[in-house]
Amino acid sequence: MPAAAATAPTEPAKSRVQPPPQTGEALILLSLLQEKGRFLDYLMEDVSTFSDAQVAAASRVVHQGCAAVIRECLALTPAHGGKEGERITIDAAADPQQYRLIGKVAGTPPFSGVVVHRGWKTSKLALPRHMRPIDPNGLNVITPVEVEVR
Amino acid sequence: MSKQFSVGIDLGTSNSCVTICEVDGGAARNIEITQILGPSLVGEKPLLASALYLPVPGEYAEDSLRLPWHEGPAPDYVVGAFARERAALVPDRMVTSAKSWLCNPHVDRRAPILPWQAELDQPKVSPLEASRRYLEHMRQALAFDLQQHAVPASVDDCHVVLTVPASFDEVARTLTYEAALAAGFGQVTLLEEPQAAFYAWIAHSMEAGADVPWHDQVAEGDLILVCDVGGGTADFSLIAVAGSADGLSKNLELHRIAVGEHILLGGDNMDLALAHTLKAKIEDDGHELDAWQFLALVHAARAAKERLLADEALQEMPIAVPSRGASLFAKTLTTTLTREEVVTLLVNGYFPLTASGELPAQRKSVGLQEYGLDYATEPAVSKHLARFLKRALENVKSDEALAASIGARAGLDQSTILTPTAVLFNGGVFEAAIFRQRVVELLASWLGPGRALKELKSAGLDIAVSRGAAYYGAVQASGKGIKIRAGTSRSYYLGMESPMPAVPGFVPPVKGICIVPQGTQEGTELELAGREFGLVTGEAVEFRFFSSTVRAGDRVGSVVDNATRSLDELAGLTLTLPPVEGVAGQVVPVTLHPLVTELGTLELWLQHTQSSNRWKLEFNLRAEE
Structure with missing residues (x-):
């Protein structure tokens, strides 16, 4: 990174911060969601000035496009295969990542409780890869300005 | 190997x-x-x-x-x-x-x-x-x-x-x-792609966990239509199931007996048709669509179509088309795609229940200057299918042996088309059951009452061709497994001008001499006996070159009288002969040796009659002026 090297003498502290690898993944995902599902357009506009019908119409665009991105990059299934509202027992061998205990949590497993939300999990994470490192401190374009040449 | x-x-x-x-x-x-x-x-x-x-x-x-x-x-x-x-x-x-x-x-x-x-x-x-x-x-x-x-x-x-x-x-x-x-x-x-799809079906039926192996799903005398409609093209082939003497594969043999023409018609046409209908609806509401929005509309129409076709309970799907700019809420246009529109436009438009005698309108010959891609002007796949089956019948009838082997059962003499008894679908279009059902219904109506049509279960419509190709490669390399007897899908002809006194304004007809009969197996070298050509060294020699998919009966040397009318002309063949050592004169006598290689390509060699020298004819692809 020539830019960092040039500023090194005056800002020694900054040059020591090495960006962790693949920091760009979030930007890649955001960029995909915007390109295919207009995700940022949807979030960044003030929704209060529009009618419910207008919001609904826009949601269809976002829903269709973003769902397609998620389906392509991830293999999503509910983290809990059963129904919400059913009573389950979580013993000591259960993966702690799989469950979040709420309410009166005390003592030691096994815990017995009711499924409030079935959660999500994915067996695949296939995001496109950036071929050049992304500088988290730099300015990164998520979606370029579109210009129609006439 | x-x-x-x-x-x-x-x-x-x-x-x-x-x-x-x-x-x-x-x-x-x-x-x-x-x-x-x-x-x-x-x-x-x-x-x-x-x-x-x-x-x-x-x-x-x-x-x-x-x-x-x-x-x-x-x-x-x-x-x-x-x-x-x-x-x-x-x-x-x-x-x-x-x-x-x-x-x-x-x-x-x-x-x-x-x-x-x-x-x-x-x-x-x-x-x-x-x-x-x-x-x-x-x-x-x-x-x-x-x-x-x-x-x-x-x-x-x-x-x-x-x-x-x-x-x-x-x-x-x-x-x-x-x-x-x-x-x-x-x-x-x-x-060939339809063959590959067929191999995929064979491989799929032999996999562990499959219910019925392929040879129990079809029987001797069955005639299987491979109906492949992909994104941009439709491709048909017929495969006949015959008895076999060698006892392999439960005494069944497979012959690919007819292939179709290149038809530029497929699923992309269907999505466009839907998008145009939706565009008209949006414009009726007083809105305008730019080119980019139309593209978005095509995508949305495809997605909505897939949902409607997959779920019979759905009667309509909302369609939303965003504007180009960042303002999503104010400018998104909406309409709906109904189940009825999809059925009317696609099922009845592309797969109408037409009679077997209804063929696509003969295309007017277009001036050469206008050429681009030769998109099908007739959207009805049904009519293209009828034309294919009619030509398949013509092909089978032209060859006595072929006619005899499948003739009796198919009732060749009474019918005007060769009607399949089973169908194997391929291509993304047939993901939707409604299209498969419609084609089955169509073929059954052509087959006549009392005769059933089997639908063979495909191995996966989008990936079957590459899967089948890999399976075929394994069969080739290992020598284990069944191969479809296919050979060349066409017969090939060399054009010869008939010797005739010059008559002003009259072009003498070109005769076609068959040099490669249909069904010639890979690894076969032929010879056009009895015809010697005299080539002059250093001068380019040109041959006109023709083919046909409906003349299974022709053998090497068979003559077709009016080649330009009865056959399809391909690119010309050309060769410039290098000087030949040891040949005194300028004229070199050669005979023609067509070779169908093991890899499935055709090579045409000119063999010097007095030495072992041979030269390969190349296709001349220069566009006609």
Whole structure:
């Protein structure tokens, strides 16, 4: 990174911060969601000035496009295969990542409780890869300005 | 031939696909094709869009189109998903349907003509070169995949089978083969796509866990239609099930007895038809759509169609089309696509229940200056199917042996078409059960009362062709498993001008002499006996070259009186003879030796009658003026 090297003498502290690898993944995902599902357009506009019908119409665009991105990059299934509202027992061998205990949590497993939300999990994470490192401190374009040449 | 892996490549009109399997059985696996998904963005997809985008110099930062396997400068073009995406918005810089251009006889397929009719300030590419780029990408992606999976083998350790449409003539097949060699494949075998789909069905039925092996699903006398409607093209073949004497495969033999014509009609047409209907609805509401919104509409229409066809309870699907700018809420247009529209437009429009005698209208011959891609003007697949089955009957009737082998059961004399008794579907269009049901209904109506039509269960409509090709490669390499008896799908002819006194304003008819009969097996060398040609050294010799898919009865030397009317003319054949050592005079006597290679290509050799010298005739692809 020539830019960092040039500023090194005056800002020694900054040059020591090495960006962790693949920091760009979030930007890649955001960029995909915007390109295919207009995700940022949807979030960044003030929704209060529009009618419910207008919001609904826009949601269809976002829903269709973003769902397609998620389906392509991830293999999503509910983290809990059963129904919400059913009573389950979580013993000591259960993966702690799989469950979040709420309410009166005390003592030691096994815990017995009711499924409030079935959660999500994915067996695949296939995001496109950036071929050049992304500088988290730099300015990164998520979606370029579109210009129609006439 | 001791290759460890077999690789099947489906070089599709709109999408391509690669499958690998071990020659000694073992599961087949589809290669996840690494490709450019955006500037500096790389990822894997199961299909490679057969699209090529030629960016303006400087459109992307240097190296942003680099793939993991590129050393040195990155290429100045993009292939795959990103190319298709870009190409849709910058149509003048995209190359698509290169495959259909490969079989367009009106253009020089080695000349840089694509993007067609675009004004480009940089070099264009030829249909051959576009195909080469797709194939090269797949070869590199395959090598990369083998490396990523730590498979101790290289692409050269793979027996590669490349599929081509059954409707491809010899020129298009040769060009495809040439493109594969130029793409860096050491050797490839060519296989017709409908056959590949059929092999996939065989392989699927023999897998562990499958219910019924293929030979229990069909019986002697069955006539199987392979009905393949993909994104851009429709391709038909007929495979006959015959009894076999050698006791192999439960005493059944498979013969591919007819192939169809190249029809540029497919699922993309259907999505466009829906989008135009929706566009009209939106415009009736007083809104306007720009080109970009129309594209979004095509996508939305496709998605809605798939939902409607997959779920019979749905009566309509809402469609929302955003505007181009960032304001999503104020400018999104909405309409609905109803189930009734889909059924009327697509099922009745593309697969109407027509009589077997209803054929597509004969195309008026278009002036050569207007040529582009020869899109089908008749949208009814049903009528194209009727025409195919009528020509198949003509083909079978022209050959006594062939007619005898399937004739009695099919009732050849009474019918006007050769009606199949079973159907195997292929291509993305048939993902929707409603189209399969409609074709079955159509064929059953042609078959007549009391006779049942079987639908064979496909192995997966999008990937069957590459899977089947990989399976076929394994059969070839190991010698184990059943092969369809196919041989050449067409018969080939050399044009000869009839000697005739000159009459002003009258062009003497050209006779066609059969040099390769239909069904000639791979690895056969023929000789056109009794005809010697005198060639002058240093001068280019030109032959006119014809083919036919409906003359199974012709043998080597058979003469067709009016070749230009009865046969399809292909690119001419040409050769400039080098000086021959030891030949005193200028005229060299030669005989013609056609050779159908083991790889499925056709070579035409001129053999010097007095020495072992031989020269190969090449296709002359210069466009006619």
